[in-house]
Amino acid sequence: MRKIFCILIFLFVSGYALGVEISTYWNDQNQKVVQVNCSYKSSDLCLQTCNEEYQCKVLEPICIDCVGTSIIMTYYFQEMGRLIYNTGHLIDPYFAADMLSSDEFISLSARSIYNHIDSFNSFSLQRRFRSMCNDGTFNPIVFFSRENSGTIGQPKWVWCESGIYEAANYGNVSFEESYSDFL
C-alpha cells in the first residue's frame, strides 16, 4: 500500500514538474478566472504574469458577442482541431505571460459557456479539443487574441500538459506535390 502511495506521489510530482497547469473557472461574482499553477521549473511564467512564484489568478475580460451562434463562434467550435490546429512549435513562455497580463485575451475549451453549437462539454467537442494536444491532455485550453471592439480575434496558443504550443488558423495542409506559391 505504501509502495503504491509512493509511486503515485512520484508520478504526480514528476508530471507536475514538467510544466504549467492552466484551468479556468467562474468565480462568485460571475467573472471568468484563469488560474495558472507553475512548478519550480516554470515559475518564470507566473512571475511574469502576476509577480507570484507558484500561482496566478487572472481575470479574463468580457468577450463581446460570444454568447450566441454567430458565424465566428460557430466556426471556431466547429473547426477546432481541423482547420484550427497545433503547429507543434513551443512558444516562448514570455509571450504567453505577456498576453495573460495584458488583459486582452479570450480562452475557449470544451467546457466553455460560449459554446452554443453543441451541448455543453459534449463528447464530440471534447474530442475536437483533445486533438489539439497529442499528449492526452484532458482539457486543453485554446487562447485567442481579443479585438479592440471586445470581440474574439485569432487563435494564438494552446495549453497542453506538455507545454504551450502555437495555434494557427489555416489548417495543416498537404499537397500532391509541394508548392511555395503564395498569393
Place this chain on the structure above:
Amino acid sequence: MAFPFANVFRSVAIEDAVLLTPNGCKSLSPPACDNDRLAINSIREFAKNNYRSNALNLDIMRSVPDGPQQDLLDSPIPSINTDILDLADHSSASDWLNQFRENMSATRNHHRTRLIRAFSQLNLITNYIGVQNFVRNLEEEFSDILTTKSSGRSLNEQKNRLFYLCTEFSFSQHETWSLIKSDLDILKDYQVLDGISQNISGHKVSEYYSYLVDLGKNINSLCYSFNQRNVWNNDFKLERTGFAPWYIDRVYDNKYDSSFYDDVKNNSSESSPFISLGTSHDLKPSDAVICATASDCARLVVQSIIDIYSVSQYASAMWSLERKIKAPDLFNPYNERTSCQVYDPWYKTKSSIFNLVWDLGQATVSAFTPGMVYTSATLSPRTVTSFRQLVEDGKIHYDRNINEQAIVSSLAADFGPLLGVPCSVSINQSHYLHHDYLMFAGVSVGTCTSNEDYNIFAQSGSNIDDNESRVLNSCMACTLNFETLSGTAAYLSQNVGPVYFFVRGIYRLYKGLTDPLNIPRSWEVYPQDVAETLLSYGEVPDHCVRDLRRGRSCLRNICEQSVADRLKRDFPRLPNYISEFDVPDFGSGKAYIRGCNDPITFWVRREIDQNNFSGQAESCRVSRLSVPESCLNN
C-alpha cells in the same frame, strides 16, 4: 445592471437575437432603397405557414438568388386585405412567434453553414495555390485526353470533368456571355462580410473575387484551346449529375441531384488528393480531403464565391453585421415599395385630380366645337422597369430605371356628321386603346398598326432592359352600316355636350377620392378597443369602423360601452383590454382586464331616452368605478 449576471450578459450577442417590429404603418428606421432594408423586410416569409414546404422555391434559399429587389418588380402593389403574415392561422401570438423564430433560425443556420464552408475552402485553396500553378496542374490533369492515353469509360469520365470545369467557368466568368458575371462583380466593392472574412481567413471578399476573375480568364482560354481540338465530339456522353449544385439550380432548375460534393472528395482513387489536411489530425478520410483533383479545387472556388454572393443578398436579414438591432417593417409591405418608388401611394389622388381637370377642359372644348372631338388622357403611374445593383460605400444599393409619369393621350375624331363617312380614327401614344368602339350590326373592317410592345434592349448578357420607346398605334375602323352609326352619332352630338362632361368630371372625382383601398388615410386606433369589439361581436362589423377610427369603443351592450369609455377617460394607462364583462341593467357590475385576476367594479343604470334628440334610444350611467391597484401596476 442585471446583477449578478452582468458580466455574462454583456457577452450575449444581443443584436443578433432581437428584432423590433412596429405593428402599424410607421417605421422605426429611415426608409432607404438599399439591400439592408429590402433584405430585412424579406423576413416576412418566415411568418408564413407553408414556409418549410415552400422554402426551396424561395429566392432566399436558392443557390444564385435574384435578390430581394426582384420581389418589388414581381409584385409592386401588395394585396392589403389579405393576411400576409398568416397571423390568423395561429391560436395565439406566442404560437405565431415560435414558428417564426424556428423558421428564421433554420434559415440562418443554413446560410451560416454555407458561408463558413465557403470561407474555409477559399482560405485553404487560395492561400497555397497561385493561379499559374493551378493552370499548369489543370493542363497536366487533362493531358491524357489529348494524347488519348486513356480510352472508353475513363476517357469519357475525364471529358466530363473537363466539361464541368469549362462550362461552370464560362457561365460564371465569361467576359461577354456570362449571365451572372455582372451580379457577381458587386463582390469587388462589397465590404459587409469583410469583418467575418478577415477573422476566419485574413483576407477580404474582394481579394477572393479578384483571384476568381484571374483564374477564370486563364481557365476560359485553356478551355477554348481544348474546344479547338474537338475534345467533346460525337463520342462524348454528358453526365449532368456531376455539375455543381449552383449550376444545376440555375440552368436545370434543380432537376437533378448534384454529386459534386462527393466527387470532390473521392475523385482521385489512384493518386493522393490534390489538397488534404495533414495526417497529424485525428480525422476521418472524408473530412481530411479538401479537393481530390485540381479541377475539383477550381470548381470549389467558383462554388464558394457563389455561396458568398448568395448569402450577401440576404445577409442583413440573417445577422446584424453592423451591431445594430434590426427593425423590419413586418406589417407594412408598402414601406420598401414606396422608398424604392415602385409604388406611389398618392397616385390615385393625383390621377383623380388630373382627370377632373381634363374633364373640365373637355367640357369647355365641347361647348365650342360643332362636331365631336373626344379626347381622353390618363396619367400613367411611374413604373420601375428594372433594378441594377450598385455598390456604394461597400453596401448594395439599387439603381432604378424609371419610366417617368407620362400623360397618355388619345385623340379620336369622329367625322361622321361632318363628312358623311362613318369612320373613326384614333391615334394613341401608348398601346392602351382608350375608347370602346361602338358595336355595329353591319360589316366592320378594321386595321391597327402598332409598334409592338416587346422591344428588349440588351447591353450585355446580364443587363437586359425593357425600356419602352414611344409606341404609336393607329387604328382605323370603318363600317358599312351607315344607318345605325349615323343615327347614334346624330343623337350623341346633340345630347353630349359640356354638361355631360362636367357632370362626369365631378362624378369621377368623387369616385376616385372615396376609393376605399387606394387613397392613403391615417387614423389612430386603440388596439384594446378593437379587441373588445371583437370579443363582443365575434368580428368587427362595418358600423363599428367609424367609431373605432375616432378612438371610441363599439360594443354590443350599451352599458358595456359606457363602462369602457369611462375607463378610457379616467384610467388612460390601463395595460390591456377587457376580457370579461358582467353587467346588469341596473346595479353593481364587474369586469376583468386580461392578465389581472382582480375585478373592476362599478354601478350602472340603463335608461331609455324619452327625448330622442341625440338619436340614441337608450343610454347608460356609470358610477362608483373602481380599479384595483394590482391591475394598474401590471
